[in-house]
Amino acid sequence: MSLLWREVLPARPGVRGPKQTVSVDTVVRTGVAVADRDGYEKVSIRTVAAELGLRPMSLYTYVPSKEALIVLMVDAVAAEDAPISPELPVRERMSAIAGQVRTEILRHPWLLEVPPWRHVLGPGRQRRYERQLAAIDGIGLSDIDMDRVIAVLSEFATGNARMAVAAARSAHEMTDAQWWEVHGPLLQQVMPAEQFPISSRVGSAAGELHQAPGDPHGEFDFGLNRLLDGIESMIEVP
Incomplete structure (x- = not known):
């Protein structure tokens, strides 16, 4: 927790450690770069230290563990979130939260x-929550409803992003056309249209439109608009 809030906590007088050659911020940025490039499982104290040209043991003078590094990342x-302009219409502000x-x-x-439950609150997450709340403050929702609106929009966006990420990864392994070429004949055999008339x-129709098992981007727009319709029914939109 003290590492997260290191910029605002007062320095402890009389406490000196070994001279550091890089900053905690640099360590965190390097961890993010490794995760973006190679994936979550590749992030380790050893890997990040190697990226920085440091010995693994020396990195512990910056972060005490991989778990702490992930929290900081x-x-x-x-x-990274940009502020949401209060000049935007309410619906666009709520859409920006999910987006x-x-x-x-x-x-x-x-x-x-990263396990999502009870993330350690640092300045980045806390300021984002403040910005999200500011985007819907004063539109006619109670404090509890404001919190729930942000949670619902965030959870919907996260679930849709999970499908979009899975679709992108799958496309690298096998195209949808290749998948159907391999599995289509068997599926036609075990799922005849006369037994599954509606789903067929x-x-x-969906496959013809999307040329894929689904359309995460279109589903995001569709689902978000239905969510916003429901939320707007609770408030008087200026």
């Missing part, structure tokens, strides 16, 4: 592998 990427959460995960897919009809 999560908070650092949360600070920023989704964009963050698409930029940093390793976030999906709807699935064919």
Whole structure:
């Protein structure tokens, strides 16, 4: 916790450690770069130290463990969000909340592998929450409803981003056309249209449109608009 809030906590007088050749911020940025490039499982004290040209043991003078490094990395990427203009219409402000959460995960897919419950609150996450609340403050929601609106928008965006990331990874392994070429004949045999008439009809229509099992980007727009319709029914939109 003290590392997260290192910029605002007063320095402890009389406490000196070994002279540091890089900063904690540099260590965190390097960890993010490793995770973005190679994936969550590749982040380790040893890997980050090697990227910085340091010995693994020396990195412990900056962060005490991989777990602490991950906490700092999560908070650092949360600070990337741009402010949401209060001049925007309410619906666009709420849309921006969901859009920023989704964009963050698409930029940093390793976030999906970090346990989400009870993240340690650092300045990046806390300031983002403050900005999100400011975007919907004064529109007619109670404090509890404001918190829930942010949670619902964030959770929807996270779930959709998970599918978008999976689709992107799958495309690198096998195209949808290749997948159907391999598995299509068997599926036609075990799922005849006469036994599954509705799913065959709807699935064919969706597949024809998307040329893929799904369309995470279109589903995000569709789902978000339905969510915003429901939220707006609770408030008087200026």
